[in-house]
Amino acid sequence: MEVTGVHHAYRRRVVLRGVNLRLGAGVIAGIVGENGAGKSTLLKILAGELRPGRGTVRHQGRFGYCPQQVVLNDALTIRQHLEFFRAAFRLADIRLAQEMMDVLGFAEYAHERVGVLSGGTRQKLNLTLALMHDPQVLLLDEPYQGFDWDTYQRFWDLAAGLRDAGRSVLVVSHLAYDIERLDELWRLADGVLHGQETAAA
Template identity: 35%
Template structure:
C-alpha cells in the first residue's frame, strides 16, 4: 500500500494529569519490545478526562511480525480524540505496519486494535480519511473531477460540497484546472480535500509533506491545524522531528515495533538540558564513552555507532575534557539547542534517519 506522512505552531504545557509508565533497562534506554504508555488528559478536546467517548485509536499488546522479525512487536498506545498525534520513528520502526493494520490490509497476530471504538473494517473505514505518502492522483482529471469521483463513493454517508472542501484547503479557484498543472503543494492539498470530503472523524497521514518546500509545508499544516480546531483527530506517521515537535500535540516514539515513550513534545524533552552536543567519533572506546557520560554537567548521554549525543546546560564547557580523550578519532563536533530528536535518541538509543 502507498504509505499514508503548518497552521499555528502549538505546544501544550506539561499536563499535571499525565502519567508516563516506563519499563527502562539498567542503561536507562527502553529495550526493544519495551512498552511505554502515556495517559494524557487533553483539556477542551473530545475524549478528555472525565468524558465517556472512546479514544480515536487504542492499541494494547498489538503484534504483527514478518519473517525478518520486523513489524509491530508489542505496541500499546492511545490516541485521544481531538489530538494531533505524531508517530515518530526511523524506517523499520513499525509505522507502516501499524498503518496497514489500521487500513485492514493486515490482521493483528496478537493484542487488540480499536479505531473510534471499533475493530478495523468496513464499518469504521467510512469514518477515516487517508493521505498517503505517494501521490494517488490522476494527472488528466481536473481537481473538480477528482473530488467528484471520490464523492460518489460516499453517498450512503454523505459528503460536504466540493466547493466547500476545496475552499477549506485553499483551492477554490483551481477546481477546474487539471491535476497535472498543479504544484506539488497544491496536489497535496487536493489529496487533503479528498480525504476530508466525507467529514471523517479521524484523518490518517503517512509522511504527507515529504518532498514539499518550506512554504508548501507551512500551508499544508495551516490547513491541518484549522481542521483540528473543528474537532478532527489527526494521526501522522513521520520521521521529520521538526514537524512533530512544532505541530503535534502528542508524540509517540516508535522503536523496533514498540512504543518507547509518549507524551507532549515538552514532556518528552523534560529531562534534557537546554544544549546538545553531537559528536561523530569512530573508534571511541567503551571506557571513554563512560567518561563522557559522567562528565560534570552532562544530563544524558546516548550512543549509536559512531554518533554520540550529550545534553548539558553549557556545551562549550565540556570541550576541554572531551579533547583529552585519546581513543578513536574525533571526526566532528556540533553544538545546538536540545530538540525532540535528542529526546528520541536518548530514550531509544536509535537515530531517526
Template identity: 50%
Template sequence: MTTLLTTPAATTSTGSDSGTPVLTASGITKSYGRGVWPLRRTRQVLAGADLTLYPGEVVGLTGENGSGKSTLMKILVGALGADAGTVTRTGGLGYCPQTPLVYARLTCDEHFELFGHAHGMTRESMQRSRQAIYEELGFARYARTRADQLSGGTLAKLNLGLALLADPDVLLLDEPYAGFDWDTYLKFWDLVAQRRTAGRTVLIVSHFVVDENRFDRIVAVRDGKAVPR
C-alpha cells in the same frame, strides 16, 4: 490476523486523554518474509504495538526508516492486515497515504466527486467541502486539471484534500507535507489547529518531527513497540 471493530461515535469533550478513545490499537504484530525457500527469512516489524488516540488531540508518530511507523498506520486504517492484535475505532477515518493514490486521467474535481460518492456525501455537502479545501490549500485553479498533469506539490494538496473531504473524526496522515512550500506548510498547520478545536483527532507520521510545540504528544515506534517520546 487483525480484528477491526467499529463502534458508534460518542460525544466527548476536546483535549488529550479526554472522553472515550476514538481509536485504540492493542497488541499489533506484523512480520515480513524476504527471499525464497530455503533461504527465506522473516523480519518482525511490529511486536505488540499499542496506541490510543483521544478526541481533540494532535499526535506525532515518528521513528527511524524501517521502524514500522507506516506499517502501523496502514494497519490502523485497514489497508494492511496485522498478524495479530485488535484495532477499535469510533466514527469516520480520513487517510492520506505517503504516496498519493489517485487516478491519472481524472481531474481534481472528478476525484472529489468520486471520493464524495464513496463516503456517501450528498452532492451539495461534497461541493461545499471541496470548495473550502480548494480555498484553504490554494489550488482552486487546478480544479479541472488531470492528476497526471499536476506538480508534486499540487498533487500533495489533492492527496490531503481527499482525506479531509468528509470531515472525518480521525485523520491519519503519512508524511503529509512532503512537497509543500512554506506557505502551504503553514496552511496545513492552520487546518490541523482547526480540527483540534473542533474535537477532531489527527495522527501524523513523520521520519523526524519538527515544530514539536504543535503536537499534544509524540509517540516513537522503536523495537516493534509504540512508546511515548
C-alpha cells in the same frame, strides 16, 4: 482510536512487536521513527488496509487516511476525483472539499488533469480526499511532502482547527518537525512505541 498489542511481520522480518496506542478526541499526535521502522506498516494497519499478525484496532466514527503514496489517477481532473470520492463517501455535495481547496490554495486547478500537476499540488489533493467527508480520526503518512512553506503553515493551521473541533489527527513522519504543535508524540523503535515529551504537552 484504541490499538492493543499489534504485531506484524513480513515473513521472518518482524516489524511491529506489540504496539499499544490510545488516541483521544481533540488531539494532534505524532509518530516518528527511522526509515524502515514500520511507521507506514502501522498506519496501514490502523487504516484497515493491512491486517495485523495479531492485535486489535478500534475506531469510533469516520476516519480519513492520507497515505504516503498518492491515490490518484493521472487521467482524471481534480474535480473528477472529488466527484468520484463524493459518490464513494455518499456525500450530498463537495462543499467541504472546496473549502479545503481554498484553505490549501489550489482551487484554480480544479479542471486540470492530475498528471500535469506538481508534486505539492497532488499532495494537496491527496489530503483533501482524506478530509472531504469530515472524519473524526485523520491518519496522515508524511502529509506535507512537496509543500512549500506557506502551504506547510496552512496545513498546521488546518490541523489545529480540526483539533479544536474535537477531531483526532495522527501524523506519521521520519522527522519530528514542529513538535511544539503536537499534544502527544511517540517514537517507533524496535517495533514498539515510546512516549516522548512535547512542548504542547
